[in-house]
Amino acid sequence: MIKHFSLLSFMLLALGLHIQAQPQATVLVNDAQAHQTISRYIYGMFSEHLGRDIYDGIWVGKNSSIPNKDGIRLDVVEALRRIHVPVMRWPGGCFADEYHWKDGVGDPAQRPKTINTNWGGVTETNAFGTHEFMEFCRLVGCDPYIAGNVGSGTVQEMSEWVEYLNSNQESSITEWRKRNGQDSAWKVPFWGVGNESWGCGGNMTPEYYADLYRRYASFCKNYPGAPLKKIASGPNGHDLHWMEVLLQDIPHWMMWGISLHYYTVPTGNWSHKGSATDFGEDQYFSTLKRGLYMDQILNDQEALMNRYDPQKRLALVVDEWGVWTDVEPGTNPAFLYQQNSLRDALLAASTLNIFNQHCDRVRMANLAQTVNVLQSVILTHGPQMVLTPTYWVFDLYKVHQDARLVPLQLQTPDYVFGDDSLPAINASASIDSTGAMHISLVNIDPHQAITVKLEFPGSASWKFSGGQLLTSAHVNDCNTFEHPDLIHPTSFSGVRQSGNVWTVQMPAKSVVVLTLKK
Missing domain, CATH: 3.20.20.80 (Glycosidases)
Structure with a gap:
């Protein structure tokens, strides 16, 4: 009985450590307050x-x-x-x-x-x-x-x-x-x-x-x-x-x-x-x-x-x-x-x-x-x-x-290097003249993928319409005259929706731009 309890405790502890090892950011998307224009x-x-x-x-x-x-x-x-x-x-x-x-x-x-x-x-x-x-x-x-x-x-x-x-x-x-x-x-x-x-x-x-x-x-x-x-x-x-x-x-x-x-x-x-x-x-x-x-x-x-x-x-x-x-x-x-x-x-x-x-x-x-x-x-x-x-x-x-800025409230894990750290995720969002919303997300952490939860407190009517991803194997990768297309945008589909909460799996060292439509 004691051995069984110890094994179960170990499994729960390991599961908890695994969950903690997955960095997560939260973004509150206040789409009802989109008033200012991004010139x-x-x-x-x-x-x-x-x-x-x-x-x-x-x-x-x-x-x-x-x-x-x-x-x-x-x-x-x-x-x-x-x-x-x-x-x-x-x-x-x-x-x-x-x-x-x-x-x-x-x-x-x-x-x-x-x-x-x-x-x-x-x-x-x-x-x-x-x-x-x-x-x-x-x-x-x-x-x-x-x-x-x-x-x-x-x-x-x-x-x-x-x-x-x-x-x-x-x-x-x-x-x-x-x-x-x-x-x-x-x-x-x-x-x-x-x-x-x-x-x-x-x-x-x-x-x-x-x-x-x-x-x-x-x-x-x-x-x-x-x-x-x-x-x-x-x-x-x-x-x-x-x-x-x-x-x-x-x-x-x-x-x-x-x-x-x-x-x-x-x-x-x-x-x-x-x-x-x-x-x-x-x-x-x-x-x-x-x-x-x-x-x-x-x-x-x-x-x-x-x-x-x-x-x-x-x-x-x-x-x-x-x-x-x-x-x-x-x-x-x-x-x-x-x-x-x-x-x-x-x-x-x-x-x-x-x-x-x-x-x-x-x-x-x-x-x-x-x-x-x-x-x-x-x-x-x-x-x-x-x-x-x-x-x-x-x-x-x-x-x-010329789109309308959507105010965001962001909570993000840090990208830690040595004794210093920076916010790992940054973002901005806007609504264009057609009514489509675009959310641009950046993960500067070169090692860890980060789960970003997008929450829409005022609306659950947005639907995912497409996404694009910019990343590469190494942060010092570049496009050259010999290899001009090493880095270019690709289609991104790492998005899941549940009600008015969206889960985005941001790869390490990446830029993701999402398009949402009503």
């Missing part, structure tokens, strides 16, 4: 005259054997159209504050050659200028976002660029545009007044920049049918002082938004940032930890903005973000060419979940950068093109663009 502009891109982003990546020239439309490579255009890129920021970056737009219009054979002093001292041919950029945006189907030159430019120069792009009234500037082949104004809405004015854009103090902003913005005019959304050069990451000075010294009616830049450096050391693909779990963990710090940055910057702008009229524009690693061996260190792994995709998905959750203040974000630079969505080599794991995140998440 499509959160899913924007950034392209700079840096390395092979513009030249080779977007522009190949009219005489190239690579299929192109007036010099713009069409495979890149089609890839960006697929993910519904809503806005493209250009020409920089640091390059913006040494760029003089008049060098890039008119007969390409007559355009002056300049030196790109920020990125390798290479020759800038100015073959890709204002007209080429606007045509690129037209082909992609996205809005342009111009970063104006405050660092080395003049008020008149920026004022005339606005006039060139946005005015249909008769003037020497608009007549010049017509002679260059564009009869009607493009009416560009988004204008950045300087870039990183605390750094490469002039190493200014916030007080000095705020005065300059007021002057430049005053002469960036609204032309009929073309109101400007002016964006001030905001803080470097967590710099609250810079943000507060701008909020105090610039009248809010002079700004549509304030920018913020934050890069994830895996090691935290800008001199040795770490490899994009050759890393262990220590750098995997540190990358995710530094990247997820974005949520704290936004919380603190938004709390400050709420003190000065409680009506939330000002947008927070995260117009440079992404993972920044050491360049690929054998490439020009000034060109910032890096590979892109599953780790980067997991961080991109997690960051987009964060942006979605902050959509009441974050109304634009631009991944750095689009092609061949930093955490790009596309890599090119001659006629070849590779879509990175980060690209596929943007493809999965395009369902959130």
